[in-house]
Amino acid sequence: MLETRIDEVYLEEILGDNQDVVLLTMPGGMSSSWYLYLKNFVAEADINPKNVFVFFRDYELTKPLYRTQGEYSKKLDLLSRSEEVDFDMVINSNSKIGDKLSRIFDEIYPVQAKNNKARDLINRAAVSLYIPKIIPFTFLRVTLGLDDSDYIPVLREYKKIQNSTNDLFSRKNFRSTEIFDSDENPSEFMKSNSFLNLMVNVSNNYEIELTFVRVQKRPNSTNSKNSDLYLDEYIDKLKKFLISHEINFIDLEGKGFGLEYYLDGDHINPENIEEFTEYFYRQNIIYFGGEN
Amino acid sequence: MIFQSYEYISLLIFTVMIFWFLSRKLQNIILLTASYLFYGYLNPWLIFLLSGYTLVNYFAALKIQKATNQKNKKSFLMLAIFSGLFVLGVFKYFGFFIENITNLLANFGFLNSKITLQIFLPVGISFYTFQTISYVFDVYKGKTKARNNLIDVSLFIGFFPQLIAGPIERANSLLSQIETKKRFKIQDFNDGIFLIIWGFFKKLVIADNVAIISDKIFLLEDPHFSLLILGSLAFGVQIFADFSGYTDIARGCAKLFGINLSSNFNNPYFSRSMIEFWRRWHITLSIWFRDYVYIPLGGSKRSNVRTYLNIMLTFILTGLWHGAAWNFVFWGLYNGIIVIITRIYLRNTNFRINTLGFILTFCFIHIGWFIFRSENFYSIFSSSSDMNIHFENFIYLFMQVFIFSLPLYVYGAYQVIRNKKNILFRLDFLENMYIKSVIVMFLYLGILILRSNSTSDFIYFKF
Numbered sequence: 199m200l201e202t203r204i205d206e207v208y209l210e211e212i213l214g215d216n217q218d219v220v221l222l223t224m225p226g227g228m229s230s231s232w233y234l235y236l237k238n239f240v241a242e243a244d245i246n247p248k249n250v251f252v253f254f255r256d257y258e259l260t261k262p263l264y265r266t267q268g269e270y271s272k273k274l275d276l277l278s279r280s281e282e283v284d285f286d287m288v289i290n291s292n293s294k295i296g297d298k299l300s301r302i303f304d305e306i307y308p309v310q311a312k313n314n315k316a317r318d319l320i321n322r323a324a325v326s327l328y329i330p331k332i333i334p335f336t337f338l339r340v341t342l343g344l345d346d347s348d349y350i351p352v353l354r355e356y357k358k359i360q361n362s363t364n365d366l367f368s369r370k371n372f373r374s375t376e377i378f379d380s381d382e383n384p385s386e387f388m389k390s391n392s393f394l395n396l397m398v399n400v401s402n403n404y405e406i407e408l409t410f411v412r413v414q415k416r417p418n419s420t421n422s423k424n425s426d427l428y429l430d431e432y433i434d435k436l437k438k439f440l441i442s443h444e445i446n447f448i449d450l451e452g453k454g455f456g457l458e459y460y461l462d463g464d465h466i467n468p469e470n471i472e473e474f475t476e477y478f479y480r481q482n483i484i485y486f487g488g489e490n
Numbered sequence: 491m492i493f494q495s496y497e498y499i500s501l502l503i504f505t506v507m508i509f510w511f512l513s514r515k516l517q518n519i520i521l522l523t524a525s526y527l528f529y530g531y532l533n534p535w536l537i538f539l540l541s542g543y544t545l546v547n548y549f550a551a552l553k554i555q556k557a558t559n560q561k562n563k564k565s566f567l568m569l570a571i572f573s574g575l576f577v578l579g580v581f582k583y584f585g586f587f588i589e590n591i592t593n594l595l596a597n598f599g600f601l602n603s604k605i606t607l608q609i610f611l612p613v614g615i616s617f618y619t620f621q622t623i624s625y626v627f628d629v630y631k632g633k634t635k636a637r638n639n640l641i642d643v644s645l646f647i648g649f650f651p652q653l654i655a656g657p658i659e660r661a662n663s664l665l666s667q668i669e670t671k672k673r674f675k676i677q678d679f680n681d682g683i684f685l686i687i688w689g690f691f692k693k694l695v696i697a698d699n700v701a702i703i704s705d706k707i708f709l710l711e712d713p714h715f716s717l718l719i720l721g722s723l724a725f726g727v728q729i730f731a732d733f734s735g736y737t738d739i740a741r742g743c744a745k746l747f748g749i750n751l752s753s754n755f756n757n758p759y760f761s762r763s764m765i766e767f768w769r770r771w772h773i774t775l776s777i778w779f780r781d782y783v784y785i786p787l788g789g790s791k792r793s794n795v796r797t798y799l800n801i802m803l804t805f806i807l808t809g810l811w812h813g814a815a816w817n818f819v820f821w822g823l824y825n826g827i828i829v830i831i832t833r834i835y836l837r838n839t840n841f842r843i844n845t846l847g848f849i850l851t852f853c854f855i856h857i858g859w860f861i862f863r864s865e866n867f868y869s870i871f872s873s874s875s876d877m878n879i880h881f882e883n884f885i886y887l888f889m890q891v892f893i894f895s896l897p898l899y900v901y902g903a904y905q906v907i908r909n910k911k912n913i914l915f916r917l918d919f920l921e922n923m924y925i926k927s928v929i930v931m932f933l934y935l936g937i938l939i940l941r942s943n944s945t946s947d948f949i950y951f952k953f
Contacts, residue, residue, distance in 0.1 A: 300496055313939060324893060
């Protein structure tokens with residue numbers, strides 16, 4: 199989520215004094231990847247940042263299995279060391295029989311990881327009536343390994359149609375489905391077997407200042423937000439939990455940066471990222487070493 | 491438990507592995523155990539509901555058979571039917587009824603606020619209610635005998651592959667198979683695997699991928715008319731792939747136990763009239779309504795007006811069977827009107843053009859799907875969309891729907907050509923076991939690579 203929210207170059211410019219901003223992102227990554235980044239790329243890499251910000255939404259911090267299978271499993275492997283005892287413990291203790299079988303299946307059939315490429319091929323075939331040139335280029339790409347950069351004008355036309363089609367839905371219709379049901383147990387984050395607890399431990403053990411940033415709640419199909427008492431109660435308890443462990447918490451829900459700045463229910467419009475970066479810095483200057 | 495879960499696949503493999511080493515009696519006990527585990531996996535209370543249904547209908551059927559006079563027979567039949575319909579009514583229609591009554595009272599100022607009840611709907615209840623009604627009704631009519639073996643009857647009502655979304659079976663078909671010792675046949679096994687994989691391909695690759703487009707369109711507040719057409723086309727592909735996929739998986743799983751379930755679809759989108767469509771779509775439900783509603787009402791044996799009334803009532807009930815909402819009632823009404831018009835046309839003219847009939851029927855079906863899918867379809871009449879949709883966007887979405895639905899139409903065309911009697915050559919290469927195995931491998935690969943990232947429950951689970 200961070201990737202589509204913060205402009206690192208612009209933030210470095212604002213911060214000045216040769217301060218570096220590093221974005222650690224895995225597209226679609228959730229709490230499992232945030233933990234691995236924090237442990238392997240910050241703490242154990244002996245980098246001592248002034249602050250580490252983790253952006254999350256709703257119940258994501260305490261849903262350890264979410265996005266750990268299929269294509270995500272391969273991506274997480276790249277972030278892992280040869281042995282990840284705590285990581286495996288969290289995954290195993292949360293897995294039901296179906297989840298375990300699913301992981302075995304992923305190991306047996308790595309071809310599943312080609313899912314995104316196959317979908318891209320179908321999308322290209324779908325625009326071929328309008329951009330016939332895309333077929334020979336795609337054929338050469340698949341057979342001879344032609345690089346995407348070799349046919350940028352055609353690709354640009356393809357992306358333009360894709361984006362304008364997505365705009366039909368995304369501007370008027372934010373994603374309506376919540377990732378998780380709202381009737382989740384509000385005290386679930388207190389369980390020791392989530393990546394939230396591991397991240398808190400890493401922060402305390404390595405003395406890293408950690409800040410969890412709750413982003414805007416995802417709106418429903420009519421661009422409004424349903425009131426959700428369970429979620430409110432959950433966030434309230436989460437906040438108390440983090441404060442009791444000396445972890446910072448920033449809640450952006452309902453704050454100035456409204457839905458009109460969003461591309462869809464999840465992502466800030468690329469044109470507004472710089473503005474959001476500045477807004478985020480000004481509102482939370484204290485976490486960047488400044489004074490309110 | 492849902493078909494597209496690893497728990498279900500594990501249960502199926504485990505049950506099949508021990509099933510073939512058991513005696514007939516033990517075979518049925520293991521199938522019944524698996525069925526109850528399947529149904530009660532997420533909500534164990536459902537097992538009590540299913541057992542209750544089974545016991546009421548088991549004893550009612552025995553009483554009907556033993557009753558010496560017609561009056562007693564009828565009393566037990568009514569008891570069984572109305573107890574089933576009462577439970578179905580409470581779970582499925584009570585909330586809808588209360589909501590509409592309170593709406594009406596609120597509109598006239600008798601109530602200050604409208605009341606909405608959220609009643610939990612036990613999955614598959616519409617299907618097994620109808621199956622149990624057919625059992626006691628057939629016993630009453632003397633078409634089948636009441637069975638003494640409670641395990642056999644329980645399995646007939648709760649057989650897990652078809653428990654949740656059919657096909658709705660008759661005692662003469664399924665119960666008689668349950669009562670006989672099953673013999674292992676490699677051909678059945680091969681056919682079963684093919685049906686299961688083809689069913690999963692339809693659900694996970696075709697239905698779930700097309701659903702992304704149709705869901706997005708039907709969520710729009712004020713969509714452009716061209717998008718509504720596309721949404722209906724996409725939903726037509728989705729619902730067919732979803733429901734026929736479920737049926738194929740159910741039939742395939744049953745074949746692994748040596749049991750043949752009825753076919754529910756016969757290339758419905760190749761129909762040349764709406765009458766033909768209803769003979770090809772959800773066949774077991776259509777036959778159920780024909781035998782237990784339309785014919786008892788008098789069918790077509792009385793005056794024309796009475797026949798049309800019977801058709802209308804049957805279709806409205808068919809619509810209402812799908813769910814407690816006005817769009818389903820209007821969908822039933824719409825189908826009834828089109829079928830009556832078709833019937834009048836076919837009786838009064840000899841003019842037939844197959845191609846025109848096919849195109850018109852395809853349009854009628856998809857207008858129907860629009861009513862079926864849309865929760866506030868009346869908004870189309872007041873549509874004032876200023877949505878800016880370009881031709882390339884429409885083509886891009888349309889082509890995605892077309893590409894995903896292509897395997898459905900290719901397989902459908904193959905079946906149509908294969909069944910042609912006067913064709914010069916027999917196109918039945920798919921019946922070859924080895925070719926079938928190769929196709930199964932390709933379908934399996936297709937599922938792994940092309941399955942949608944977001945899968946949802948089968949649509950008919952809601953009914």
